[in-house]
Amino acid sequence: MTQTIAPRVRTLVLLLLAAACALLAGAGPASAHAALTGSDPRQGAVVDKAPAQVSLTFSESVSMDDDSLRVLDPKGTRVDDGSPSGTGGTTYSVKLHAGLPDGTYTVTYQVVSADSHPVAGAYTFSVGAPSETSVSVSAQAAGGGFVGGLYGVGRYVSYAAFVVLVGGAAFVLACWPRGSGVRAVQRLVVSGWLALTAATLLLLLLRGSYTGSGKLADVFDLSLLGEVLQTKSGAALVSRLLLLAAAALFIAVLFGAYDKREDEERRDLTFGLAVGGSVVAAGLAATWAMSEHASVGLQAGLAMPVDVVHLIAVATWLGGLTALLVALYRAPAQTPVPAFAVRRFSRIAFGSVVALVVTGAYQSWRQLGSWTAFTDTRYGQLLLVKIGLVAVLVGVAYFSRRWTAQLAEAVPSLAGQREREHVAASGGRKNDEAKVTRKTGGTEKPEATGQTGVAEKTKAAAKTGVTEKTGVSEKTEAAGKAGAAGKAGAAGKAGAAGKTKAPGKASGTGKGSGGSQRAAQLARQRAAVDAARQKRQRDADPHRFGLRRSVLAEAGVAVVLLVVTTVLTQTEPGRTEEDAKAAGAASAASAAPTTGAVTLDMPFDTGGQNGKGVVRVELDPARVGANDLHLYVERPDGTAFDIPEVKLALTQKAKDIGPLPVAPDHITTGHWSASGVQIPMAGDWEVAVTVRTSDIDQVTLTKNAQIG
Secondary structure, X not given: OHHHHXXXXXXXXHHHHHHHHHHHHHOOOOOOOOOEEEEEOOOOOEEOOOOOEEEEEEOXXXXXXXXXXXXXXXXXXXXXXXXXXXXXXXXXXEEEOOOOOXXXXXXXXXXXXXXXXXXXXXXXXXXXXXXXXXXXXXXXXXXXXXXXXXXHHHHHHHHHHHXXXXXXXXXXXXXXXXXXXXXXXXXXXXXXXXXHHHHHHHHHHHHHHHHOOOOHHHHHOHHHHHHHHOOHHHHHHHHHHHHHHHHHXXXXXXXXXXXXXXXXXXXXXXXXXXXXXXXXXXXXXXXHHOOOHHHOOOOHHHXXXXXXXXXXXXXXXXXXXXXXXXXXXXXXXXXXXXXXXXXXXXXXXHHHHHHHHXXXXXXXXXXXXXXXXXXXXXXXXXXXXXHHHHHHHHHHHHHHXXXXXXXXXXXXXXXXXXXXXXXXXXXXXHHHHXXXXXXOOOOOOOOHHHHHHHHHHHHHHHHOOOOOOOHHHHHHHHHHHHHHHOHHHHHHHHHHHHHHHHHHHHHHHHHHHHHHHHHHHHHHHXXXXXXXXXXXXXXXXXXXXXXXXXXXXXXXXXXXXXXHHHHHHOOOOHHHHHHHHHHHXXXXXXXXXXOOOEEEEEEEEOOOOOOEEEEEEEEEOOOOEEEEEEEEEEXXXXXXXXXXXXXXXXXXXXXXXXXXXXXOEEEEOOEEEEEEEEEOOOEEEEEEEEEEOOOOOEEEEEEEEEEO
16 A cells, blocks of 8 residues: 555655746746836826926835936937935936937836835836837846846745754754754754855845846946945845854754753753744844835834744744654664654644744735735735645645654554564574573683684584694693693693693684674674664554655645745735736826727638638727737637637837737637737837637738837
């Protein structure tokens, strides 16, 4: 039964790890957590005369430098004074040069939100009337590129390492003190410390380039590093490094002095380590809470300590689970994980889950703001996935608790069986020693080693048919002859005996050294056999096997859960996303021109069955800024029908802009729609529509549209 179930569990874990990799691969650069909610002039607006300044309003406070907010004329020349400043709240402005001519101006911004994520964007407004512009809007999002990818890897590694470091140490200290001497557990905790230290250093070096130019060459710019150290995120990373130095001392004591003490002597040291470790763990968690989501928005003073509790609960649960898994699979047979350690961890894990539910509910309310945000925003959708994974993990943990209870019931009988086997094995060794003693002449003396060697030599000679007198037999014979023949004869025989005895003793000494080595080798072999037997007994225990299997499944789910949690920290909160959508809709409504929509009809023929029809694209209001797009697919007879896939892209070849992809949503049969389609400037735009009617039949249609 176990041989058939184990591959299934391994397959499940591999599938979960594959899902985690898919989430990692699909996670792009960090989403902007500060959204542009307003601007003056508004996006796409046409004003009668040039404004004195340009103002931008964000959903939260941001940090700026001289190049964070720029205004460019149609030729790409900068027309602002280069000194953006805050005007109160979350609004920032930059003054413009006087006497600006008519035309289309481009506003670009690249700032860092209060929760440490870079935000970039651009929009246009016109003075007098729209005109052509040479400004090309960059397609790369803030925080993207190679540096952004490295920074993302550093974030994932730092979260995982924190979980392993804190959870592994807590498991040893609170659940299994003897585990401090298990090499596999030591390696796990130390690896967590090393990974967190390396990831923190990497994030500190990449921070300046990540929020700025995105160039790899800027990673080693010391002046840029100095600027990073003056920011909130830089201070948090430096604080994390200092706390890791304290954590190194904690680990040294835990696996050093603590491991060497007896159980009763550990009690006082346990209290000190528990207090010190809790302070260090809370400090490490605070370096995230004070620089990311919890530090901005509603009730920041309450949200930061709640976030610290949330992070520590995650680390205690998932990190302890990892330590338990390593101990179950890698601990030596002489020190298996006892049932009481698993029971203790089960209680601690339950308390961690309760803390996660309470703190998670508060964070969800704070970041979402409405029930519709669960389904209408990416943050809410990821949060639903996280809730589902936690439910699965709790369900698997229930089975682990059942195996733990059965293991606790089986431990006494198994211990008695091991004791009986140990006694039997000890008795067998004593019988063997008694036989050796009888063969060597009864009572052992200091020369017993030599005598044993002589006895072995005599046995070998007897088997080959050669009769040899040993030093012991010669001595006995000489003594007998001396008593019968008198003093003179005794003296002669004694001399002969003495001459004969000396070589016998030398031979016995040499054989004694070989016997000692042989005895040591036998002892090592016996110990190896005992260890192998204990390991087989441990692995053959069905209760322990079931526990290992369920804990392995828990660990697989935990990996995916940790990935989703890390992606959540890089995703724009649902409340902010909804506020930005509302502000964008209001801006588009206020700046909407009076012109009508552009309609493009494009017949198509993919060459396959049901491959003919007409695509109709409607773009409203077909002006610079936000537009509504509707796409209809009809048969040649005018009836609407669905196709497997339709894609659309906008390109202005004259200015080398695009293609700008548009992903319309399917509304009903033959109807797709997209709102808020941004067109950055006026001119002749190419509209490309790709129609796919089967797995292999598709065609791309193009037509130009004039955007005013």
